[in-house]
Amino acid sequence: MSELKEGTVVTGEVISVKPFGAFVKLESGETGLVHISQISTKYVEKVEDVLQVGTNVKAKVLSIDPSGKISLSMKALMSEERPQRERRGGGDRRGGGRGGNKNPGDFEDMMKKWMKSSEERLSALAAKQKKNR
16 A cells, blocks of 8 residues: 555656656656646646656645555646746736736737727628618
8 A cells, every 4th residue: 555645745757658648656666647637737738748758757646546546746736836926816817817828918919909800890791781781
């Protein structure tokens, strides 16, 4: 039976990469899984974009099921290291939303372009409707 406990921070080496995550051999000799959703606070399309066999990682033990399967999270450690104001639900959220857009100016520019395009389409539609009357 594992001596690990939920919440423990562990280190290990990636021994296998699969489409759904990476298997990590821990210093204790046990193997755990970092699911693709637990690799990063950012979207990960392919596990191999972030982790390769031989990569050393630090992760938090999320759970250990009765059969001994160890669920790990690198993302949990990243969340703990971020300053409080950057965490979801806390403080100034400008630019920290879902799209990963860190620069509020980029969002404003995008909105201006969208508004201009929308107004042009509405004008064209109104002119077409007026013409058909």
